[in-house]
Amino acid sequence: MGFSGSGKRSAGTLLGLFAAAVIAALALVAAPLADTRLLDAQFEFNRQYFPQPVANDVVLVGIDEAFLDTVDEPLTLSHRYLAEFLGAVSDAGATVIGLDLVLPEKRFDTLVSARNPDLDFHRTLLAGLMQTLPKSKLVLAKVWDFQRGHYRDIQIDYAAVLAAQSEPQPLASALFCSDDDGRIRRYPDPGWNCLPDRSPNTLSSEVAAAMGVRGEWRGLINYHIGAEFHYLPLGEVLQLARDGNTERLKAIFDKRAVLLGTVQDDTDLVNLPVALAGWRPGIKRLPGVLAHAQSIRSMLNQGMVQPISPGLQGVMALFGALFWFHPAVARKLLLAAVVTAGLLVASAVWLRSGWWCMPGAGLLAMWIAALSRSAWQAWRNFREKQRLRRSFSGAVSPHVMQQIMSGDLDAGRRGVKTDVCVLFSDIRNFTAMSERMEAEQVVSLLNRYFSRITAMVHRHGGTVDKFIGDGMMAFFGAPNPLPSPEKAGLEAARDMLAELAELNRELEEEGWPPLAMGIGLHSGPAVIGYIGSSDRHEYTAIGDTVNVASRLEGMCKQFGYPVMCSGEVAQRVGMPEFLQPQGDHALKGHSAVAIYGWDPLQTGQAVPTSHPG
Template sequence: MLAFWERLRTSPRLKGAFLYAVVLAVVAAGSFLPHRENARFASADRYAFDAQMDFLRDRFPLPVENDVVLIGTDGETEKAFPEPIALWHRHLAKTYRALALAKPRVVGVDFGLPERTFDKLVPGIDRAMMIGLVALKHEAPLVIVQHIDDREELVPVQENYRNIIGIDNLGVDRQPKEPDGVSRRFFEDLRSATTGETIPTLSGQMLRRLGRSVHEGYIDYSVGIAPMRYIPMHDVTAWFDAGDVGKIKAAFAGRIVLIGSMTGDRDRWILPVRLLERPEDMLVEESKRRAAPGPAVALSQPGVMIHVQVLRSHLANGMLTPMPEWLRALLCAIVALATLVRARPLTVIGVAILFPLGLAVVSLVSIRQAQVLIPLGSVVLAFWIALAVRAAYDTLEAILERIRMQRTFSGQVSPAVMKEMLRGGLSAGVSGQLADICVLFSDVRDFTTLSEHMSPGIVINVLQRYFDRMVKVVHKFDGTVDKFIGDGLMVLFGAPGKSADPCGDAVQCALEMMAELDALNREFESEGLPTLTIGIGVNYGTVTVGNIGSSERHNYSAIGDAVNVAARIEGLTKELGRKILITEAVVSRIGERFHFDPLGEHKLKGHSPVNVWGIRTARATPAAA
């Protein structure tokens, strides 16, 4: 696994092929699992379709010349007609006769013919209905819905109407529902589940009677007046009873007319957008939402509205045609190439937002101008997956690179420098900036003389154990080991990471270094090894910190007068008989937290005199070397 990762890291071509294959695998799974219609990509396409229909209908509705006229029955109609709906024969007959006076282009009726006769209950109502049907059929093409029962079989036409209503006058009102329960597509004909015969649909039959070709596809819910108004049926019968032929002709002459119910809980369909004017006729069907993303606004609406919108789609630009499956797959494969591009996070976020917006504009134009549905949801998902896979890989690579750097350089730089390197706080190449820091120098006294009497192995062992103890103390107080100078040590406090109290940290570090040396010397003494004595100098000032050196070889360090003074102060410890010397610049910034001894002004080699201070400690005197 590690070998494969290393090959990926070092081979851009292999990395690109691997990431692209991962994206394609995820896209394929999202397109076909558990199966095509219920896959996540199909759900995304449905959601995008509904959102586009809702947007176009709300912002850019497309009017239809000589639009469909809808006659509806509602609660007021039920109050106006006192009989049960099954006995509305005479009222329907008046409506048909009124339409016969107007001579519409075609009439579609979403009320099925009675399944049985009610003449024995109300004498003459069958004859009244037949008179109305004959009158209308004589003046205009007529199509009446034929229902399908629970066994998926056609409900037969009651024999009184067989001689009036032929096969060309009948059509079913069934349309396919998608997995989320929403009706988006139109099929010219349906196939009987029991007999296998082809059954024409109501809206398909109406289009044929208009002499228009019938096309299958997605229904364009954005065309037509938004929202649509309907004429109550009781108003039509009232006009007929009053003999108001002018009003009837004004409403229906030369128009496409559909008659259907606006109320009740039967024959209601979930449509992507609200089509009717009266919101009280709409019921939000939250319980019918599926786990997969559904429509932007799922609304239960009268079934007749599907026929209205199918007719409108044919009268306007036509049905909407989805892109072929192979082209959808090709588009997804193309946008998946985004995984090969590496960019900054803000750039990725910006592209992840702008690309869907741009594609949405193209898709909306395609719907309006070419009646072609771009698989917006699938393409956007594939693009986002490509970006996500690349981001996940880059994140993992960065984490592993951090781990690799920590393992590689953990023994070569201090934790503070490593932290700055990993977070990008250190500029690449030679660089420097001014910083106020505290510098500590320590040195083992007379170590050269001691090492003359020790083998190289013992020298290395002694130095390693000494530096292990000292560096541990330095890191405890957030110090940065700048460099090892033979048996000496240069430490920075306040760089590269800033410190609230660099001088206090440095002095406490010096004291604990001495305490730690005492413990180490006791170990050396018990092992028969020579003990060590060190001197420490501490100074505060403004220096230049950064990557110091050449462009080919450099390391993090500090240079400046404050560094030189700290080194000279450490050299003065032996002369003054002190283990720790501190400059006035340090003392003035610490206050009275420590007991300092003023040692006066002393000359430094190559530098003007400096006031130095000692510090009293409670440490035991180390054994003589």
């Protein structure tokens, strides 16, 4: 039982819905990678073309190679310089000092400095912490000890001093969690479940809290606000303090959030989505202190960027997948391009407002749907054309089939008047011959004959119009234009006679009498197109040129030439000598026409190129 029209439509709709659901699911799977790439690109675009300065920024102090080259102690034993830094910055009026450094677990009181034997590393740093707390808030980094399963301890005396500060928390996690591609984009909030203890307090959040901004932070670090960071070298801060340049220190640090960390090119490096270091332009693998600095910058200004909910992502994916249903490929692809541009512009604008619309799922679903439907339609059209070619290749000439397949020939179009060369051929005395043959033999012989001569017509770019018993009508110059339809027609006539001679040799071996053929050619205007009703029509040529060619074919026997052509044909190929003039003769229903005869197998001359007629 076949499907009715409505049943086919229902089946097509169900198939489309299933395809849309699969496309939406695939888009949601691939969306995270696409969204991270789009987010990074829009962060960089906004920073370059629409920079957003910040009112409250963090002062970054860097421990660089230049400082480490000037001191004898390793960074682990930089107690004296750290205490000196804390004193200078707190005296300058800093609101909070964040240290992206881990204080030692041991006292190191048994170590002696070669240059300063009286220096007590432990007491010096302990005094620095105690002198700083009354003037500035302190937030120090703590890191997770994965072997022991807890945060690494600091020396007990330091912990006791810091315990005197209740708000903000003096010790906070300095850990960040990266995305699948290794880049740090999200703030490590407890809901993400990426920190070992799922603590809501981080080095960044506690520094912000000390500046009076306490919140339940979650979302994406706001990388598009603020300029590139330029650090103040630790050595320069210490020198200003030693020189007593309190005014300069106060101008830099008063009422500011200060962050100290290493800025070396090979220490504590993380991958960021944008280039934040002014001293390393274009580089995105940078010291981790910059991630903390940008997080603090986000908290003190616009806040974190909030991504849309997964539910809205799903809705966008389903909407994009609906592009499967529209059959107009070009219009659909144009619409998809417009939607893509609009959504990218809108997402960039929303990002500046603190929202990330995560367009990856919708865009991927839309383009997968549009392109896969286009590919599916192209495959169906290809198969349909192949089916039509197999079904109708014997009904029309190859050039006509090619025009039909390309859409250049349409049954609904009106006929076109154009110059063509029309050819008629006919087998001489075939009726008497066929009366002595069985019907099957007649059909077999005609098929052998026509298969040979039609191949010659097609070889020279001609179109076989129709078969009329043992006769054939063809024309040259439509639907495919030819440089010289008349030359092509004469060459086809010559090769048709050569093929007939080959066929006659085969017939003689089979005991059949040879066949004789007459060919008539005339050149002139004719109306070319589909003739007939809407239910039954054929591609053909009509007009006086067709009638003259038919009459000329009928005169072959009278003049004794296998090929007869008109003066128009002879003129357009340059009046070659092998075309024998037979004078002007009146045709039935037509005025006198100049006639030329030709026996190609006798003369053996090539047809010259055409001349303007």
